[in-house]
Amino acid sequence: xxxxxxxxxxxxxxxxxxxxxxxxxxxxxxxxxxxxxxxxxxxxxxxxxxxxxxxxxxxxxxxxxxxxxxxxxxxxxxxxxxxxxxxxxxxxxxxxxxxxxxxxxxxxxxxxxxxxxxxxxxxxxxxxxxxxxxxxxxxxxxxxxxxxxxxxxxxxxxxxxxxxxxxxxxxxxxxxxxxxxxxxxxxxxxxxxxxxxxxxxxxxxxxxxxxxxxxxxxxxxxxxxxxxxxxxxxxxxxxxxxxxxxxxxxxxxxxxxxxxxxxxxxxxxxxxxxxxxxxxxxxxxxxxxxxxxxxxxxxxxxxxxxxxxxxxxxxxxxxxxxxxxxxxxxxxxxxxxxxxxxxxxxxxxxxxxxxxxxxxxxxxxxxxxxxxxxxxxxxxxxxxxxxxxxxxxxxxxxxxxxxxxxxxxxxxxxxxxxxxxxxxxxxxxxxxxxxxxxxxxxxxxxxxxxxxxxxxxxxxxxxxxxxxxxxxxxxxxxxxxxxxxxxxxxxxxxxxxxxxxx
Numbered sequence: 288x289x290x291x292x293x294x295x296x297x298x299x300x301x302x303x304x305x306x307x308x309x310x311x312x313x314x315x316x317x318x319x320x321x322x323x324x325x326x327x328x329x330x331x332x333x334x335x336x337x338x339x340x341x342x343x344x345x346x347x348x349x350x351x352x353x354x355x356x357x358x359x360x361x362x363x364x365x366x367x368x369x370x371x372x373x374x375x376x377x378x379x380x381x382x383x384x385x386x387x388x389x390x391x392x393x394x395x396x397x398x399x400x401x402x403x404x405x406x407x408x409x410x411x412x413x414x415x416x417x418x419x420x421x422x423x424x425x426x427x428x429x430x431x432x433x434x435x436x437x438x439x440x441x442x443x444x445x446x447x448x449x450x451x452x453x454x455x456x457x458x459x460x461x462x463x464x465x466x467x468x469x470x471x472x473x474x475x476x477x478x479x480x481x482x483x484x485x486x487x488x489x490x491x492x493x494x495x496x497x498x499x500x501x502x503x504x505x506x507x508x509x510x511x512x513x514x515x516x517x518x519x520x521x522x523x524x525x526x527x528x529x530x531x532x533x534x535x536x537x538x539x540x541x542x543x544x545x546x547x548x549x550x551x552x553x554x555x556x557x558x559x560x561x562x563x564x565x566x567x568x569x570x571x572x573x574x575x576x577x578x579x580x581x582x583x584x585x586x587x588x589x590x591x592x593x594x595x596x597x598x599x600x601x602x603x604x605x606x607x608x609x610x611x612x613x614x615x616x617x618x619x620x621x622x623x624x625x626x627x628x629x630x631x632x633x634x635x636x637x638x639x640x641x642x643x644x645x646x647x648x649x650x651x652x653x654x655x656x657x658x659x660x661x662x663x664x665x666x667x668x669x670x671x672x673x674x675x676x677x678x679x680x681x682x683x684x685x686x687x688x689x690x691x692x693x694x695x696x697x698x699x700x701x702x703x704x705x706x707x708x709x710x711x712x713x714x715x716x717x718x719x720x721x722x723x724x725x726x727x728x729x730x731x732x733x734x735x736x737x738x739x740x741x742x743x744x745x746x747x748x749x750x751x752x753x754x755x756x757x758x759x760x761x762x763x764x765x766x767x768x769x770x771x772x773x774x775x776x777x778x779x780x781x782x783x784x785x786x787x788x789x
Contacts, residue, residue: 318358318361319358319361319362319365319371320341320357320358320361320371320372320373321370321371321372321373322372322373322375323340323372323373323374323379323382324374324378324379324382325379325381325382328374328379328382329400331370331372332397332399332400332402333399333400334399335370335397335399336398336399337369337396337397337398337418337421337422338369338370338371338372338396338397339369339370339371339372339394339395339396339397339405339414339418340371340372340373340374340394340395340397341353341357341371341372341373341374341392341393341394342373342374342376342383342386342388342391342392342393342394342395343373343374343375343376343391343392344375344376344377344391345375345377346377347391347392349391349392350391350392352409353392353409355411356409356410356411356414357371357373357411357414358411359411360411360414360415360418363411363415364414364415364418364419367418367419367422369418369419369422371414374386376388376391386402396418396421405417406469407469408534408535409534410535412535413535416441416442417469419440419441419472420441420468420469420470420471420472421468421469423440423472425461425464425465425468425473426460426461426464426473426474426475427472427473427474427475428474428475428476429446429474429475429476429478429481430476430478430481431478431480431481431484434446434476434481437472437474438495440472441472442496442497442498443471443472443494443495443496443497443498443524443525444471444472444473444474444494444495445471445472445473445474445492445493445494445495445520445521445524445525446473446474446475446476446485446492446493446495447460447473447474447475447476447490447491447492447512447517448475448476448477448478448481448482448485448487448488448489448490448491448492448493449475449476449477449489449490449512450477450489450490451477453489453490453510453511455511455512456490456507456511456512457475459511459512459513459514459517460473460475460512460517462514463514463517463518463521467518467521470525470539470542471521471525477489485502485504486504487504487506488506490507490510490511490512491504491505491506491507492504492505492507492512492517492520492521493505494520494521494524494525496524496525498527498530499527499528503524505520505524519575522542522543522544522545523543523545523574523575525539526539526540526543526578528567528570528571528574528579529550529563529566529567529570529579529580529581530580530581531580531581531582531583532547532549532580532581532582540578540580540609541609543578543609544609544610545575545576545577545578545609546576546577546578546606546607546608546609546635547577547578547580547606547607547609548577548578548579548580548604548605548606548628548632548635549580549581549582549590549591549594549604549605549606549607550562550563550566550579550580550581550582550602550604550628551581551582551584551587551588551591551596551601551602551603551604551605552581552582552583552584552601552602553583553584553585553601553602554583554585554586555585556602559581562602562624562625563581565625566579566581566625566628568625569625569628569629569632572629572632572633573632573633573636576636577606577632577635577636579628579632584601584602584603585601591603591605594607594614594616595614595616595643595645595722596616596618597618600618600619602620602624603616603617603618603619603620604616604617604620604627604628604631605617606631606632606635606640608642611725612722612723612731613642613725614642614643614645614722615631615635615640615642615643616643617631642725643722644661644722644724645661645720645721645722646660646661646662646720646721646722647660647661647717647720647721648660649662649663654695654698654699655695655698655699655701655702655703655713656694656695656698656699656713656714656715657698657712657713657714657715658714658715658716659677659714659715659716659721660716660717660720660721661721661722661723661724664716664721664723664724664727665724667712667714668714668727668740669740669747670712670740670742671742671743671744671745671746672709672710672742673709673710673711673712673742673771674710674711674712674739674740674741674742674765674768674769674770674771674773675711675712675713675714675739675740676697676711676712676713676714676737676738676739676752676761676764676765677714677715677716677737677738677739677740677749678690678694678714678715678716678735678736678737679715679716679718679723679729679731679734679735679736679737679738680715680716680717680718680734680735681717681718681719681734681735682717682719683719684734684735686734686735687734687735689756690735690756693756693757693758693761694713694715694761696758697713697758697761697762698713700758700762700775700776700777701713701773701775704773704775706773707773707774707775710742710769710771710773711765711769711771711773718731718734718736726747727747727749728747728748728749729749730751732751736751737751737752737761738750738751738752739752739764739765739768739769741768741769741770742769742770742771743770746770750768752764758777759777762774762775762777
C-alpha cells in the first residue's frame with residue numbers, strides 16, 4: 288500500500304534499491320501457476336473467489352526475475368486455496384488489450400472477476416503475505432481457539448482486545464484495518480479471559496512478531512482506542528529495531544511517516560553483526576522518532592551518494608526525512624561507531640542539525656534559458672518581480688530530451704519580447720545534481736516536473752503544469768496563471784535574444 292504523500296523520490300530510491308533484482312526465470316515442470324488464454328481467462332477469474340494474475344512478456348527481464356518468486360508463491364498459496372495465474376501478452380494481445388496492460392509485468396488481484404491493482408512485493412514471501420491478507424476480512428474475529436493460528440500467518444499481526452460495547456474502538460479499528468489491509472493482519476477479540484491471559488485489559492493492542500520481542504502491548508490512553516493511536520503503534524512496532532533495508536521492505540519504511548537513518552556498511556565486514564547488535568540499543572532510544580536500518584554499501588553506494596555521502600569510505604550514516612526528502616549525511620564515524628551514531632541521531636531528534644543541500648557548480652548563464660542550481664535557487668526562482676517557469680529535469684530522461692528544443696525556444700521568445708522579458712523568466716534545474724531547498728514547496732512527481740512561481744512580494748506558491756508540452760500551451764499557462772499576465776506570440780520572427788543580467 289502506497290500511502291498518500293509519498294514523494295516521487297521514494298520511488299526513485301526504491302528503484303535504486305533494486306526492486307526488480309532477482310533470480311533468472313525457471314521453467315519448473317511441476318508449476319502450480321495456471322496458464323491462461325483468451326478462452327480460459329473469463330471462467331478462471333469469475334469462478335475464483337480470490338486469485339492473482341500476472342500479465343507478462345517472455346522477453347521482459349523484470350518478468351524473468353519475477354518468475355521463480357511467482358512459482359514459489361503459487362505453491363505456498365495452495366494451502367490457502369488461492370490460485371496464481373499468468374497470461375503471455377505476446378500470445379494473447381487482444382486479452383491484454385482488454386485488460387489495459389501497458390507494461391510488464393502487471394499483476395492484478397481478481398475477486399470473482401473484479402480486478403484491483405496488486406501493490407505488494409515481487410518476492411515470494413511478500414506475494415504470499417499480501418494474498419493471505421486479501422483473503423481475510425479486514426478485521427478477523429479472534430478467540431482462544433484460533434489466536435495461535437492467526438498470529439502465525441505473518442511476521443507481524445496485531446490484535447485489539449476490546450469490550451463488546453466499545454463501539455468507538457471497534458469503529459476506529461475497522462477504519463484502520465480497511466486502509467492498511469494490504470500491509471497488516473488485524474484481529475479483534477472481546478474475550479476478557481483471553482485478554483487477561485495476554486496481560487492486557489480492554490481496550491488494548493497486542494502485536495505478535497517474528498522478530499525482536501515476540502509480543503509487545505499498548506494499553507489505550509483513554510476509554511477507547513483512537514485511529515491515530517492504532518496507526519502509531521502499528522507503524523512503530525511493525526518494524527524491527529535494526530533491519531537490513533531492501534526493495535522488499537523499503538515501502539514499509541517510506542510509508543511509516545518517520546525519518547529513515549541508513550547505516551551504510553560493507554556486508555563482508557567481520558564486525559558488522561556485532562555493530563548491528565549494538566546499534567539496536569541506539570535504535571531503541573529513538574524508537575518512534577527515527578527508523579534505523581543498515582544497508583549494503585558495496586551494492587547501494589550510489590544511493591549513499593544520492594543522500595550526499597561522499598561514497599568512498601564505509602561505514603557511514605545518512606538520515607533522510609521521508610516526507611520532505613531532507614538529507615543529513617555523516618561521512619566519518621570514527622573509531623567509536625556506535626557512539627557517533629548515537630550522538631548524531633540525538634542531535635537530529637533535538638532539531639540541532641541542518642539539512643545538507645547538494646548543488647551543482649554555479650554556471651555561467653549563456654542563453655535565454657536560465658540554468659538554476661541550488662546555491663542560486665532563490666536568486667533566479669524566488670524573484671518577486673517575475674513569473675518564473677521552472678523545469679526540473681534529469682539528463683537521462685527521454686521526455687526531458689524531447690521537451691528541450693521547445694522549452695529553449697520558449698525562453699528565447701520571452702527574452703526577445705521587450706516587455707515580457709521583464710515579467711517572465713524561463714528556467715531549468717537538473718534534479719539529479721541539485722536538491723530542492725526546504726523552503727521551496729515543490730512536489731517532485733517525476734521528470735520533467737514543470738512549475739510556475741507567480742510574481743509578487745514574498746510569493747512562494749508553485750503551480751504545477753500538467754498540460755501539453757507545446758509552445759502554445761506553455762505560454763498560455765504563463766499568461767493565465769502568472770501574476771503579470773504576460774503574453775507573447777509563439778509565431779513571432781526570431782530576434783536577438785536578451786539574457787538576464789548576472
